[in-house]
Amino acid sequence: MTAARRPLPAICLPLALAGCASPQSALSPAGRDAEQVATLFWVMLAGAIVVWLLMMGVALYAVIRGGREHAERRAKLYIVGGGIVFPVVVLTVLLVFGLRLLPGLLDLGPDPPIAVVSGEQWWWRVTYTHEGREIAAANELRLPLGRRSAVAVVSPDVIHALWVPALGGKVDAIPGRTNHLAFEPTREGTYRGLCAEYCGLSHALMNLDVVVTSPEEHARWLEAEAAPAKPPADDITRRGAEAFASHGCGACHAIRGTAAAGTLGPDLTHVGGRTRVGGVLPNTVDGFRDWLDHPEHHKPGVHMPSFHMLPTAELDALARYLDGLQ
Ligand code: CUA
Numbered sequence: 663m664t665a666a667r668r669p670l671p672a673i674c675l676p677l678a679l680a681g682c683a684s685p686q687s688a689l690s691p692a693g694r695d696a697e698q699v700a701t702l703f704w705v706m707l708a709g710a711i712v713v714w715l716l717m718m719g720v721a722l723y724a725v726i727r728g729g730r731e732h733a734e735r736r737a738k739l740y741i742v743g744g745g746i747v748f749p750v751v752v753l754t755v756l757l758v759f760g761l762r763l764l765p766g767l768l769d770l771g772p773d774p775p776i777a778v779v780s781g782e783q784w785w786w787r788v789t790y791t792h793e794g795r796e797i798a799a800a801n802e803l804r805l806p807l808g809r810r811s812a813v814a815v816v817s818p819d820v821i822h823a824l825w826v827p828a829l830g831g832k833v834d835a836i837p838g839r840t841n842h843l844a845f846e847p848t849r850e851g852t853y854r855g856l857c858a859e860y861c862g863l864s865h866a867l868m869n870l871d872v873v874v875t876s877p878e879e880h881a882r883w884l885e886a887e888a889a890p891a892k893p894p895a896d897d898i899t900r901r902g903a904e905a906f907a908s909h910g911c912g913a914c915h916a917i918r919g920t921a922a923a924g925t926l927g928p929d930l931t932h933v934g935g936r937t938r939v940g941g942v943l944p945n946t947v948d949g950f951r952d953w954l955d956h957p958e959h960h961k962p963g964v965h966m967p968s969f970h971m972l973p974t975a976e977l978d979a980l981a982r983y984l985d986g987l988q
Pocket of ligand 1: 781784821865868
């Protein structure tokens with residue numbers, strides 16, 4: 663068969679199925695809650711297919727029968743049975759099946775929330791508590807495998823919504839309110855989360871990576887995350903640290919272990935160890951340089967100013983310093 667005559671489904675189906683296995687797919691669950699949501703989807707889909715086939719059968723019957731009338735008793739049976747009893751039974755079964763899943767999804771687990779996830783225009787502030795101290799990170803949530811971990815979800819500005827399709831349900835981040843969402847990861851890996859409530863210009867770029875590791879690895883990571891930033895090790899990163907201080911970056915950003923203590927933007931203590939720069943660019947020296955040069959280009963409306971006016975060498979030193987903050 664030539665490519666031109668190949669049926670469309672043969673081309674589209676592999677593409678569609680490849681989409682199902684992505685790190686952002688509710689149909690490729692990597693968490694207990696997402697498994698239940700996926701089961702609900704498949705049961706609903708099966709129910710919809712059965713009802714659709716039945717309706718097609720009835721339509722076919724009507725066409726075959728032509729315009730011939732039924733006896734009144736038989737016609738009433740069709741109307742009451744097909745129009746009232748059948749939908750009530752089908753919808754009740756599906757509703758009860760769906761409601762039975764709710765208590766499991768609302769269970770927040772035995773421990774206090776593992777982190778506070780704050781939706782802010784247009785990034786996620788993720789704050790852990792370690793030995794009584796608050797450790798802030800950004801655009802990345804770390805979870806231990808196999809444990810039920812809840813997060814507290816808040817917002818200081820507008821309504822956002824946290825959704826990690828491969829791991830679980832979805833909850834709104836509402837100013838003045840604290841909501842909760844639990845995850846119980848069943849597979850290690852990095853999954854994509856997003857903001858699921860329109861919140862302004864860069865809503866579609868408000869992503870976060872959820873990194874699931876073994877509980878031991880998670881504890882090691884938290885320990886390292888709680889440590890202050892490494893001082894710059896060579897001349898170029900030292901120049902970068904000086905540029906960071908002299909250009910007032912510390913007014914918005916904190917780097918624990920230095921004088922920078924701003925809280926408006928993301929804490930940068932270990933920014934070099936995160937999965938992405940600004941939540942959108944690869945975490946490399948080039949990524950940092952690109953972001954500092956024109957953040958507006960990568961995230962329209964972002965509150966971070968451009969540092970395009972800096973000499974290239976200074977921008978490069980700044981990028982290398984930030985990349986080194988692992
Ligand atoms: Cu935040 Cu949409």
